[in-house]
Amino acid sequence: MSVLLRAVLALVLLLCGRAWAEAPVRQVFLVQDSGWMEPFLTAEGSQFRPLVEALVAAARVPGGEIAVATFDQDGQVPGRPSPRILYEGAYEAARVRAAIASIDLPRKAGSAAYADADFNGALLGAIRTGLRGRDGVIWMVTNNKNSPGNSAEVERNTAAFYVALRESDAISRIVAYPVRMPLKGRNFSEGGFVIYGIGYGAAGDRALEAAVTAPGLTALFSHPPVSLKPVLAGGLTLRFDRIDTGGLQAGLENGVLVVSGADATAGTALRLTAHLHNGLYPQRVAAARLALSWSEVGTEAGLAQAAVSPAEITDLAPQAESGPLAVVLTLPPIPRPAGLAGLLSDGRTVDGTLTLRLADLRLALDPAFLDRVRPIFGSGLLSGDQMGGAAGDARAVEGRLPGLFRDYRGVSEASVSLPVRIEAAFSPWPLIAAASGALALAGAAGLGALALARARVQTVMLGTVPKRVSLRPYRTQTLRAPDGSRWQVRAGLWGPACATRLQEPGPGA
Structure with missing residues (x-):
């Protein structure tokens, strides 16, 4: 295979793989057609089919x-499997309407009784x-009832249905929309x-x-789904x-609370006013104890400390917010790192x-919610999911x-987290002092170098005779006095120059 052909094939596979990964998942709309669905499918003026559409x-x-x-119960109606596909393919309103219009109430073989429902078989x-x-989404439309005369096998299947929903790792998300629709059929x-x-x-x-x-869906239903x-x-x-x-300057940036301008040397106390939003439905938070903690990225024990008040909350309705919660985040003084790197550092970022x-x-x-669903969940509910009690209060x-x-x-605790970034600044004075000292030292060195290079006119005593001479610091010159003697002269940065008489060589030397 040529290199060009291989490259083209690789590109095609890449594009196909990407298209497959981005393709929408398939959705199945599964409608129960057992006997208990009779009022929805046969009652005059029923809006059941339009709602499914x-x-x-x-x-x-x-x-x-x-x-x-x-779906009903597979095997009860000859030649009619359960589930039974009425339409599949791309969405077409007319074909979907025709499929839903064709839903009927099948009867058991050799009997006038309507078919039963097998929920586990329908799910599988x-x-x-x-x-x-x-992977995909299954929408199951059911009245949540089953015939009380079902066999033990069907009862086991119903119990297995709920076990699968609860325990299957492949099913990680389930929601429900209870729909009130009071209807009266010929039998139910x-x-x-x-x-x-x-x-x-x-x-x-x-x-x-x-x-x-x-x-x-938010427009179709007047209440949020039950999670x-x-x-x-x-x-x-x-x-x-x-x-x-x-x-200080503080605000939310892409879901992160960013606080800047904190004094790393003195520490910072940040005070926030927060509200806890209960997005659950239909559960309300009857009571809970509140505790706020801080965890810092990269350390076991965080520098900051956090507190919240009040320390408890009660009766927070679904889709509602709590009263104000006072949140205090205290950041203690942060030591400047040692060495030159610490001296040059202008601050530290604390992520937590x-x-x-x-x-x-x-x-x-x-x-x-209970008042709204009271007409839906009456008697004769699915026995496989531990039903019981008379509907009253x-x-x-x-x-x-x-x-x-x-x-x-079974839920006894929960937590809400917020990422925080604190940008703490070190005082610039140590760096200013160090820089000033370095500049002073450099200036002194420069002045010293200038003084070393510059000659000064000084008066030196050659014995008893003064003489003016131009001298550079720490450089030696030899001078001769009027009486013929020789002198070695040396000047420093400060003070008078020093003159030392040299010994004259003797005769014959």
Whole structure:
């Protein structure tokens, strides 16, 4: 294979791989068609089918493929698998509408009874056939009911369905939209149903998160989705609305609180006013103890200390903010590094993280939510998810919810973190003093060199005879006095020059 052909092939593979990595994931819209769905599918004036159409339109991603399918219990209806794909391919409103319009209520073989529902089989089938075993999103539309006369095998499958949702590492994100829609059919009456969004695989997780925050679904539903897994997904955040810097400069930059102008020598106390935002739904923070800590990058024990008051919080409603929290971050004096590097350093940058911990956290479902879903979660709920209790007061209604809705009870702590960068400046005076000393020393050396190079006219005594002569410091000259004697003369930087008489050579020398 030529070098050129190999290069072209490598480029094609690279582009195809990049296109595959950026391609939208597949989404499966799985609608229950067992007997309990009769009111939604047959009642006059039912808005069930239009809502499912709107769900598909709102959740779709341009360029992504979808599949519209139904599920009941595989094997109960001859020649009709479960799940059953009604349409798959690119989104086309007319074809999606036709597929949803074709949903009916199948009956068991040789019986007038409607088919039952196998939720675990539907989940596994949707992954295997709907998603083709790849990452994606499954939207399951169900009334959360099952026939009380099902076999033990179906009961085990239902329990396995919830185990898979809770424990499967491949399913890391689950949300739910309870929808009130009171309808009466020929055999059953219903108060509403639930739409579950299930992210399968890492890409499915990201796609589901993007879908629930996109304008389409936020406009379709009047309430936020219930986050079932993980419970605290995107839940608690800190917002700062006032920074008492005491003359410092501080502000948020790309999610990092940057404080500049701190005095490294004297230390700094930064006072902030914060609010805790409860983004959970439908859980409210009934009570929690607050503690603020500081951790510094690259050190086990941080230089700074942090504190928050009040030390506890109570009754924080869903989608609401707490009252003001006083946050104090104290940075002690920072010693200047030793040596020339420390002398030349103009400051130090301290990177760390403020972490607000909520201990003894107690969450509770919002009463308004329980009142809203009361008609949906009536009697005859899925027995495989530990149902029980008669619907009455709020506690009884909560007891009728599927167990996934009650998993928040296992959450007893949470934390919120904020990256912080403190730019502390060292005093310039040590550097100024050192520079001044160096300049003075250099000046003295320069003056000394100038003095050494410059000749001065001095009067020297050659015995008793004075004589004026030009002398350079520390250089020796030989002079002759009027009486013929010879003298060695030497001058210093200061004071008079010194003259020493030289011995005359004797006769015959």
